[in-house]
Amino acid sequence: MNWKYFIYGAISLMIVSCGSRQEINYMKDIDSIALENSIKNSRVDFQPGDQLIISVSAKDMEVVKPFNQNYSSSTTTTQYSIPSSNSLPQQVPVSGPTYTVDTNGDIIFPQIGAISTKNENIETLRTKLTDLLREYVKNPIVDVRLINFKVSVLGEVTKPGTYVIPDGNTTLLGALGLAGDLTPFGVRNNILVVRNTDGQINKERIDLTSANFINSPYYYLKQNDVVYVQPNPNREKAARVDPNTGLYISVASVIASITVGILALIKK
Numbered sequence: 001m002n003w004k005y006f007i008y009g010a011i012s013l014m015i016v017s018c019g020s021r022q023e024i025n026y027m028k029d030i031d032s033i034a035l036e037n038s039i040k041n042s043r044v045d046f047q048p049g050d051q052l053i054i055s056v057s058a059k060d061m062e063v064v065k066p067f068n069q070n071y072s073s074s075t076t077t078t079q080y081s082i083p084s085s086n087s088l089p090q091q092v093p094v095s096g097p098t099y100t101v102d103t104n105g106d107i108i109f110p111q112i113g114a115i116s117t118k119n120e121n122i123e124t125l126r127t128k129l130t131d132l133l134r135e136y137v138k139n140p141i142v143d144v145r146l147i148n149f150k151v152s153v154l155g156e157v158t159k160p161g162t163y164v165i166p167d168g169n170t171t172l173l174g175a176l177g178l179a180g181d182l183t184p185f186g187v188r189n190n191i192l193v194v195r196n197t198d199g200q201i202n203k204e205r206i207d208l209t210s211a212n213f214i215n216s217p218y219y220y221l222k223q224n225d226v227v228y229v230q231p232n233p234n235r236e237k238a239a240r241v242d243p244n245t246g247l248y249i250s251v252a253s254v255i256a257s258i259t260v261g262i263l264a265l266i267k268k
Contacts (some may be wrong), residue, residue: 046117046125047223048103051148053096056133057141064137068097069110096145111136122146122168151221153179155229156186170221172206172213176229186229193218194226 046052056067099107105118112132117125126144133140146168154160158180170178172193182188191206195218204218213219221227 045119045121045222046101046105046146048101048105049148050101050117050146050223052099052101052107052125053143053145053147054099054107054109054129055096055143056129056137057143058137058139064140066111067109067133067137067140098147149223151175151224152226153229154226156183156231157181157229158183172219172221172227173208175221175225175227179227182229185231185234187232190230192228192230193221194228195222196224197222 056064058064099109101107101117104116106114106116109115109129115128115132120128122144126142129142129144130140133142145166147166148164149166149168149170150162150164151170152162153175157176160179163175163178165178172191176182189207189209191208193204193206195202195204204216206213206216206218218225
């Protein structure tokens, strides 16, 4: 055996392997991007069908009772968090005065009537309600929660599916984390995000290997966004192969072994 060629081959294999691992890294140029530029995209606007729990409190709770109607019984939702271990998602009960955003983008609030949620998010709606309630209550405290926020992560991820996020706020990386991250066959520089905005379907391709994507309006996901990770050519080729190929090879190997054994016995 020529050891010189063996060494050259081993070195070449190491170089190729290192290059492949580097492509898997996310946001390689993160230090060159100003993270604060993405804060402006962090607020999720409400959409028709969103379910909000809105509770009002004050020093005198009797005064705010009229504004805490439509109280729902306790329901249970699945609380997801970005997995840092093998722990399972926890079931978390949520309850309170519940309001559904209608097709016009309004909620019907007790004593006040229709309140528009268009172009509003949790922070701005809380401020809006607080200002309205000051006419009736001294120093009102308003709490707003979005309880049915969900996104779907499909394709080459470890755990594809739809994830409900009760705090109503997640990023593209957070959603991929919930899905167990990309598989080794996932294409990291061409992630597809599909968004339905007022009946209009918008699509965006995201390159996770560049930190520039944190400035995209698709970095912070919105209600019902769909994230799709496409497979690389190796996965596509494997998908076209007969799934029983391995079984056929195993059977053929056994038959070949038996045949060789029989021939050996005959020769004796």
